[in-house]
Amino acid sequence: MTAAIETQGLTRRFGDFTAVDGVTMEVPAGTILGLLGPNGAGKTTLIRLLLGLLAPTAGRGRVLGYDVVREGEAIRERCGYMSQRFTLYHDLTPDENLDFYGRLYGLRGRALASRKEELLAWAGLRPYRHARAGALGGGLRQRLAFACAVLHCPPLLFLDEPTSGVDPASRRQFWDLIYDLADGGTTVLVTTHFLDEAEHCDLLGIMLGGRLAAFGTPAELRAAYAGEEGLDRVFLRLAQEPAT
Ligand SMILES: Nc1ncnc2c1ncn2[C@@H]1O[C@H](COP(=O)(O)OP(=O)(O)OP(=O)(O)O)[C@@H](O)[C@H]1O
Ligand SMILES: [Mg+2]
Numbered sequence: 662m663t664a665a666i667e668t669q670g671l672t673r674r675f676g677d678f679t680a681v682d683g684v685t686m687e688v689p690a691g692t693i694l695g696l697l698g699p700n701g702a703g704k705t706t707l708i709r710l711l712l713g714l715l716a717p718t719a720g721r722g723r724v725l726g727y728d729v730v731r732e733g734e735a736i737r738e739r740c741g742y743m744s745q746r747f748t749l750y751h752d753l754t755p756d757e758n759l760d761f762y763g764r765l766y767g768l769r770g771r772a773l774a775s776r777k778e779e780l781l782a783w784a785g786l787r788p789y790r791h792a793r794a795g796a797l798g799g800g801l802r803q804r805l806a807f808a809c810a811v812l813h814c815p816p817l818l819f820l821d822e823p824t825s826g827v828d829p830a831s832r833r834q835f836w837d838l839i840y841d842l843a844d845g846g847t848t849v850l851v852t853t854h855f856l857d858e859a860e861h862c863d864l865l866g867i868m869l870g871g872r873l874a875a876f877g878t879p880a881e882l883r884a885a886y887a888g889e890e891g892l893d894r895v896f897l898r899l900a901q902e903p904a905t
Pocket of ligand 1: 675681698699700702703704705706707725745869
């Protein structure tokens with residue numbers, strides 16, 4: 662089985678500042694990878710490198726088998742991306758947002774109409790389909806942005822802090838949707854600040870100061886760093902260790 666994401670020493674500097682520092686990882690297809698890290702750890706920059714939106718200063722990466730430097734366009738066509746400042750049209754309804762993004766992805770006519778119905782039902786948005794997106798609550802808006810990101814059934818999905826600013830009940834609903842996709846074989850890379858969400862992931866990467874300070878299953882990280890203690894302790898320990 663090929664890896665969905667494979668990087669070796671992936672690095673990005675901005676002037677003297679190293680935002681992503683020698684990240685090496687392998688993410689098997691069908692995995693939910695959670696990336697945890699404080700503000701400025703380099704999570705968003707890493708995603709932009711993987712999508713070929715930003716050129717690495719050093720290192721290599723392949724996403725769905727494509728090279729991040731030379732084949733960024735092929736990667737972006739095949740991936741879903743819900744950016745941190747996600748971009749819904751607030752003056753448009755859920756229906757219209759899905760139409761708009763569907764056309765961007767090249768969906769038309771019956772194919773678009775049926776995919777749209779499927780996603781409205783899946784994300785629990787049917788009752789709100791004709792409301793202005795800007796008037797929807799945070800959880801609903803997040804689900805709409807999510808639906809827009811998966812319109813074209815991407816095998817790999819990048820979710821950049823999809824649940825920030827969302828209440829706990831809505832966060833749980835959101836995770837049900839993520840599980841649903843993963844059950845269908847989609848690979849998901851999701852960044853979060855919430856440690857409780859880390860437990861939902863198959864693999865975890867902890868980013869600190871641009872480095873991938875730890876990488877493994879939640880159980881492996883607990884065993885390696887804190888015995889039976891919680892992941893919050895792992896995180897604290899890593900944050901206190903000096904960068905090597
Ligand atoms: N285009 C840029 N030019 C200069 N510095 C940048 C640029 N993009 C990101 N940085 C810096 O790189 C570091 C990592 O930023 P990044 O947005 O990747 O962090 P993050 O982990 O996503 O943080 P957050 O949790 O706040 O979203 C930050 O210090 C940021 O200021
Ligand atoms: Mg970010």
